[in-house]
Amino acid sequence: MSTETVAPAARKLAPPRVSLLTVLERGALGMALVVLVVFFATNSTSGDAFTSAANIRNILGNQSVTGLIALAMVIPLLCGYFDLSVAAIAGLANVTSAALISTHGAPVWVGILGGIAIAVAAGCVNGILVAGLKLNGFIVTLGTYTLVGGLIQLYTKGQSIFSGIPASFREWGSQEWIGLPRPFILFMVVGLLVWYGLSHTPFGRQLESIGSSERAARLVGIRVDRSVFLAFLASGAIAGVAGALMTSRTGGADPTAGPGYLFPALTAVFLGATTIRPGHYNVWGTVLGVFFAAIAISGLSLLGADTWITPTFNGAALVVAVAISTVAARRREVRAESALRAQMSSRDEPDGGAAVAPPGAGSPVDRP
Numbered sequence: 571m572s573t574e575t576v577a578p579a580a581r582k583l584a585p586p587r588v589s590l591l592t593v594l595e596r597g598a599l600g601m602a603l604v605v606l607v608v609f610f611a612t613n614s615t616s617g618d619a620f621t622s623a624a625n626i627r628n629i630l631g632n633q634s635v636t637g638l639i640a641l642a643m644v645i646p647l648l649c650g651y652f653d654l655s656v657a658a659i660a661g662l663a664n665v666t667s668a669a670l671i672s673t674h675g676a677p678v679w680v681g682i683l684g685g686i687a688i689a690v691a692a693g694c695v696n697g698i699l700v701a702g703l704k705l706n707g708f709i710v711t712l713g714t715y716t717l718v719g720g721l722i723q724l725y726t727k728g729q730s731i732f733s734g735i736p737a738s739f740r741e742w743g744s745q746e747w748i749g750l751p752r753p754f755i756l757f758m759v760v761g762l763l764v765w766y767g768l769s770h771t772p773f774g775r776q777l778e779s780i781g782s783s784e785r786a787a788r789l790v791g792i793r794v795d796r797s798v799f800l801a802f803l804a805s806g807a808i809a810g811v812a813g814a815l816m817t818s819r820t821g822g823a824d825p826t827a828g829p830g831y832l833f834p835a836l837t838a839v840f841l842g843a844t845t846i847r848p849g850h851y852n853v854w855g856t857v858l859g860v861f862f863a864a865i866a867i868s869g870l871s872l873l874g875a876d877t878w879i880t881p882t883f884n885g886a887a888l889v890v891a892v893a894i895s896t897v898a899a900r901r902r903e904v905r906a907e908s909a910l911r912a913q914m915s916s917r918d919e920p921d922g923g924a925a926v927a928p929p930g931a932g933s934p935v936d937r938p
Contacts, residue, residue, distance in 0.1 A: 599845035599855070603862045618636055620871050629864050631751035633746070633867045635660070635819065637860040638757055638812035640835040640842075641764050642805045647839065647851045648768060649780040649801050651700060651707035655692070656809045657835060661711065661828015662718050663689040665726060665815025668823035672734035685817070686810030693806020697799035715829065722825045732822030743818035753815055760808060765853040767804075778850075804848035837863055837884045840891035862907030863887055 581820055610620045639656050644712060646653040665843030667685035676684070696774050700707045713763040745752050768774035776797050779787045787876055788794050812831075841862060861883060 595847055596848060598695060599646045599739045599841060599858050599862060601922070603858060604867065606862070606865050606869060610865070610872065613869075613873070615874070616869055616872035620869055625868065625872075627746075627751050629861070629868055630754040632818075633860050633864045634751070634753035634757040635812050635816050636831055636834045636838065636864075637857060638815065639809055639831045640838040640856050640860055641761060641853065642808035642812065643835055643839050644842075644853060645705070645764065645777070645805045645808075645855055646798070646801045647766070647781075648774075649777040649798055650784065651798060651801070653695060653696065653711045653802065654708065654832065655718060656713040656716040656805060657832040658722075658829050659689050659692045659806055659809040660816065660831065661722055661825070662692060662818075663810040664816040664828055665722050665731065665813075665825060667814050667817040668731040668735065670741070671736070671817075672731050672822070673936075675734070676740045678736060681817070682814045685813045686807060689806045689810030690803060691801045693804070693809070694799075696806070697802035700802060701795040701798040714833070719829050722828070725930050726823075726825040728825060730822060730824045732820075735817070735821050739818055740821035743815065745821075751817060756811075756815065760811060761853055761857055764808070768853065773797065773800070782814040823858060833881075833884050833888065834863065837888045837891065840888055840895060844891055844894045844898065849895055861892075919937040 588767060610616045613620075639660050642656045643653055644658075665683035666688045667681040669683035670684045671678060692714065696707075696711055697711045699705045720759055744751055747755050768777065776787070776792050779790070780794055780797060783795055813828070820827070838859035839851060839856050841859030842853075842857070843849060843851050844855070845858060846852055846855040866887075867880050867883055870883070
């Protein structure tokens, strides 16, 4: 086979080069996070307090519940469905765990499993309504969010549950392993499991196919309804873990605490969709989003910002993240359409734009 024949085919098979713009797009949030850390660490007003071990432990430990709730949101979002009820379900698991341990005298492990079980049941209800009855996921989970919040208020009568929680369970959430807060390690372990499940298993690839085109996923034989149902089930399970962690971190249950995690978690998820895999909900982007918001709020507070900074920052970051994700998605669509048109026009040329090996020469053949 001649060199002239092989070279064009080899060039066609070569992997596409990654542009500097693509690298910057994928790493922008990480670079912004580094800039924030350097700024607050070197600032004369915030530097000492920001770099203190206590502040670092607080940031890592306090964001673990937010991070778990954000991870729970990522799973149904990957297949194209919002789950706005995750924060409320975490609050439900929190109250259930605390009530079982405090009011009913159950062992700690029973309280934890009970909280996770009721969260899985709530996720099951969402899955049946969305995947089984084909109801709008956004509306259903918004309704579940409101309904669960009301049921929590009904059961607790608006009162917190803090008595009767064993000291060992309360202290677990504030202790460390290998110099790191235990809640942070739990968050990282769950993050690894979710990342592996979404990125390296057939189930995760099916969810991404459904998110890209549900109709196409059905045509290739993916059991869409089953996968969507399991996504809501998994989301509920992780929300249950977040609720159990809330019980340990606070030493009880506050009936208003769970729903308050909704917008910080949404902010982290949409910030995460702007990095690593821009335009795609992903685990490690979400983790970066959690700590980007936490570090920014912590640093601004140390600089003297009032309490309004937290909701203001979360709201602004959410709007900006959605805007960036939308613009990036549109750019990718335009580039994909341009590449497809260029490919089709090159095939319409008599020689395909390159030397073609004669039949039987054994050269690779481009497939559509």
